[in-house]
Amino acid sequence: MLLFLLRRIGVMILTALCLSFIVFFLTNLPPNLEKIAKYEGNARMSDEEVAGWLENNGFNQPTLVRYGEWLGVVPGWTNDRGDRITGRCITGDLTAQTAPARCGILQGHWGESRVFRDDVSNIVAVRLWMTGKLMLWVMLLMVPAALIIGVLAGMREGSKTDRTLSTVSIATTATPEYVSGVILIAVFASSAVGLKWFKGTATSAMDNATFENFFLPVLTISLYGMGYIARMTRASMAEVMTAQYIRTARLKGVSFRNIVLKHALRNALIAPFTVIMLQFPWLLNGVVVVETLFNYKGLGWALVQAAGNNDIDLLLGISVVSVLVVLVTQLISDIGYVYLNPRIRIS
Amino acid sequence: MEPLSWGQIALQLVIRFIPVWVALIVTFTLSIAYKRKLGLYGKLFDNTIGMVGFVLVMFWVYTALAVGVFDMIMTHDPLSTALGMKNEPPGTPLRSPDEGEFAYYLLGGDTLARDVFSRMVAGAWVVIRIAPLATLFAFMVGITLGLPAGYFGGKLDSALSFLANLILAFPVILLFYLLVTPEMVQTGIPSYMAVVLFLFPIIFLAVLINSRYRTQPPKRNVMLALLILVLGWVYLSLISDPETRVAFLPPWLDLFNIPGGILVVFVSVVFVNAPTVFRIVRGLTLDIKTRDYVAAAQTRGEGAWYIMLWEILPNTRGPLIVDFCLRIGYTTILLGTLGFFGLGLPPESPDWGTTINQGRKLLSIYPHPAIVPAVALLSMVLGLNLLADGLREESLKD
Secondary structure: OHHHHHHHHHHHHHHHHHHHHHHHHHHOOHHHHHHHHHHHOOOOOOHHHHHHHHHHOOOOOOHHHHHHHHHOOOOOOEEEOOOOEEEOOOOOOOOOOOOOOOOOHHHOOOOEEOOOOEEHHHHHHHHHHHHHHHHHHHHHHHHHHHHHHHHHHHHOOOOHHHHHHHHHHHHHHOOOHHHHHHHHHHHHOOOOOOOOOOOOOOHHHHOOOOHHHHHHHHHHHHHHHHHHHHHHHHHHHHHHHOOHHHHHHHHHOOOHHHHHHHHHHHHHOHHHHHHHHHOHHHHHHHHHHHHHHOOOOOHHHHHHHHHHOOOHHHHHHHHHHHHHHHHHHHHHHHHHHHHHOHHHHHO | OOOOOHHHHHHHHHHHOHHHHHHHHHHHHHHHHOHHHOHHHHHHHHOHHHHHHHHHHHHHHHHHHHHHOOOOOOOOOOOOOOOOOOOOOOOEEOOOOOOOOOOEEOOOEOOOOOEHHHHHHHHHHHHHHHHHHHHHHHHHHHHHHHHHHHHHOHHHHHHHHHHHHHHHOOOHHHHHHHHOOHHHHHHOHHHHHHHHHOHHHHHHHHHHHHHHOOOOHHHHHHHHHHHHHHHHHHHHHHHOOOOOOOOOOOOOOOOOOOOOOHHHHHHHHHHHHHHHHHHHHHHHHHHHOOOHHHHHHHHHOOOHHHHHHHHHHHHOHHHHHHHHHHHHHHHHHHHHHHHHOOOOOOOOOOOHHHHHHHHHHHOOOOOHHHHHHHHHHHHHHHHHHHHHHHHHHHHHHO
């Protein structure tokens, strides 16, 4: 078990390194750097001026070296301009003597956002908290609803309830967030024809989340993931209900209610657990769409801003966080699966 | 003129879609009449859910063909604007219709006073052209890599699986934002990716033919030469585009150029889908390679690629067909996501995602410009999902 865990974590770190390098490489291609130079300097810089600016700011080194600097394993660049020394780590009050040699994300320096003019670590922390709040409510709504639908559909396979609930779950998986969000806003929040029960934007939910302004975004994300989990639960429940020990319990005269609640449920919930964990990458997509649609300024919204404005450090920071979230949930799902399933745990 | 009532709008819509109804009725009569002879496709007509899905899918396929090929159904040009029709509700008559022009905006006008209905049906043509083809390419890539990974195992498997997991761990939207930007197109990376990804169908088909007719060299040589000549030419004209970095064919040899942005969108959608297909094919191969008929073929001395492509692949068709339907739906969703973030396709493009994105800004005041494409996209993806569900149920029966 320990060896398995160590190997998994090793692969995970390798994956994270590869992914962050890919993002680093793609955001640091020459046209992007040129855009940054013109953004920081002025828009009508000549090609020589751009090249000069890039050289003065350490952008002309090989990509691999710069990736190392960003990561914090290679000493940051310094540039002796005669009167003063500039460098990657020489910021604020620090001078060339007092500045640390390396400053990358391993040392906690995430860089500075060029759009928001703030430390990336601050932005990511604030936005992550916002998104965390959203995700928490999504989980609280989505998981129980999906499990109930799945169990109700799976306990009597082929019945009318099963058919109806299965069709409903297919319909929700077929509705991406930007479709369900648009429809929900039009029906429940539109000032022209709608019911006006909820608000069509969640901006006010950032400080003060109420049912009125927060329910629609939560529902929009939940709906898309719900159908998938419900179908997995249904399949696993239907399989358990045909098992020998359920038949035995039935022949002993145990009531149907008790069979479902005491005998079937526990075994039927192993498979959905992994599925719920593997839903996280999908939920992240949903979060980006919904935060844009409802103007809720979380991590997804920040991702769109960073990518749209070529804000390299912020984009890298957000990618690292989201990739880590995905990889950690995969790890938890693997461990959980091994732990919950005695057949694998013992062998 | 008076605006149309909702009943009249519905009636007009039914009339506009007459070519589609005719095509649907013909398809269904023929299919139900011969359903016992049509294999899995015929069995679909025993399944209510599958049939409902099939109707929805074929509705959009026929609509797209009628709009794109025969120029029917559409009432107005999807890009042209009309005076005073900005954000008008469904059924509004045009102020001064030209002679012979359809006098109403059936589903209203959008923020730029274009006809919502015409844009919706024109969007079907964009989606139907890209989604199935992109899915097919993703399947070619996934199959060509997944079969050897599952069959040979070992280091090859570990390396390919690691790569697939790498792509899968990426949040899709981040990948889109990184790949589908003007700067990225300028560097030529999507074009180079196209060079690699579009090579897979040729490899796949060449290996398919080679492994089958290896023992009859004359026949094989003719077939391979033909295949490589025709597909190779199509491949070269596909990837060579004077506006990108990959432009080497002289214009008189270049058969066609893909219009701006579509190639990039296509490549990124294939790139996102291929790893999942790879994982499915690899899993199925791992399962099937232990079967007796594979052992028999190995004993006969068949080559590895023959076994993979002619023994294992045909036996994975059930799950693969089902997944193909689901994946077209997922590709449609991805295309919509790209449009929703305004990536790739030009901003005036009538595809559903872009239209939703434009409509959402005034959503709470004028919902119809966003609702119409949203419902269209929903019904098509729902149709594909129901179709896949029906196919799965029917293929499990025997």
